[in-house]
Amino acid sequence: MFSKAIVRTPCQSMIEGITTANLGKPDYHKALAQHADYIEALIECGLQVTILPADEKFPDSTFVEDTALLTPHCAIITNPGAASRKGEVTSMIPVVEQFYDRVEFIDAPGTVEAGDIMMVGDHYYIGLSARTNEIGAMQMITFLEKHGMSGSIVSLSEVLHLKTGLGYLENNKLLACGEFLNKPEFATFSILEVDRDESYAANSLWINNRVLVPAGFPKTLALINKAGYQTREVNVSEFQKIDGGLSCLSLRF
Numbered sequence: 582m583f584s585k586a587i588v589r590t591p592c593q594s595m596i597e598g599i600t601t602a603n604l605g606k607p608d609y610h611k612a613l614a615q616h617a618d619y620i621e622a623l624i625e626c627g628l629q630v631t632i633l634p635a636d637e638k639f640p641d642s643t644f645v646e647d648t649a650l651l652t653p654h655c656a657i658i659t660n661p662g663a664a665s666r667k668g669e670v671t672s673m674i675p676v677v678e679q680f681y682d683r684v685e686f687i688d689a690p691g692t693v694e695a696g697d698i699m700m701v702g703d704h705y706y707i708g709l710s711a712r713t714n715e716i717g718a719m720q721m722i723t724f725l726e727k728h729g730m731s732g733s734i735v736s737l738s739e740v741l742h743l744k745t746g747l748g749y750l751e752n753n754k755l756l757a758c759g760e761f762l763n764k765p766e767f768a769t770f771s772i773l774e775v776d777r778d779e780s781y782a783a784n785s786l787w788i789n790n791r792v793l794v795p796a797g798f799p800k801t802l803a804l805i806n807k808a809g810y811q812t813r814e815v816n817v818s819e820f821q822k823i824d825g826g827l828s829c830l831s832l833r834f
């Protein structure tokens with residue numbers, strides 16, 4: 582169970598955020614309203630939410646998930662692989678230090694964005710992507726083991742981040758799409774298959790026995806409801822336009 586979350590208010594420069602989506606530019610005012618509703622949903626899940634101010638220097642800075650891995654035993658500050666995002670960690674360090682005594686750091690040439698990391702109990706799956714390299718993943722595994730946890734590497738080819746195509750819903754249930762449906766490392770999970778035309782909804786988010794689902798993906802919503810979860814839709818269309826999803830918008834711990 583999680584008790585806290587950290588989010589960052591989107592900045593106006595988010596309209597220049599990195600994107601491959603081809604969905605047009607985000608509407609900033611709509612994004613602010615959607616972000617406020619996202620915070621409301623986190624509160625409904627029982628989380629105490631720390632809201633950081635917008636940081637105009639970094640267009641993608643609302644996607645705080647990528648800047649740190651917050652585990653029950655330590656925090657690990659990442660070194661984002663995207664050049665325009667590296668500086669995002671600087672202002673995150675003092676925030677994380679308010680909550681953690683044990684803070685580790687991924688160092689160059691290692692790169693990691695924590696959207697590539699999926700927690701399953703004490704084990705962390707780390708996707709190798711354009712943003713997370715093998716040196717960074719190995720540093721991450723070393724820190725996890727130092728603090729009594731474990732990690733393993735997953736290759737990926739179709740998606741930006743590991744959790745773009747996967748969402749762990751606890752209870753051995755894994756929401757998966759595309760290239761993740763047949764990977765041997767996930768064969769022991771009970772897979773909930775997300776249709777390709779709703780692939781964005783694979784990034785639904787389990788929090789304390791509820792699941793936040795992006796609005797507008799009815800098949801995935803029905804799938805998760807049928808699996809027995811209480812769901813809460815959140816409209817994040819403006820963040821989808823810059824390749825962001827529900828998990829990217831917060832750090833939960």
Ligand code: CIR
Pocket residue numbers: 598599600641644646647663666695696697741742744745823824825826828829
């Ligand atoms: C980026 O390309 O870095 C941002 N536009 C989107 C980041 C999404 N983060 C995530 O999936 N964890």
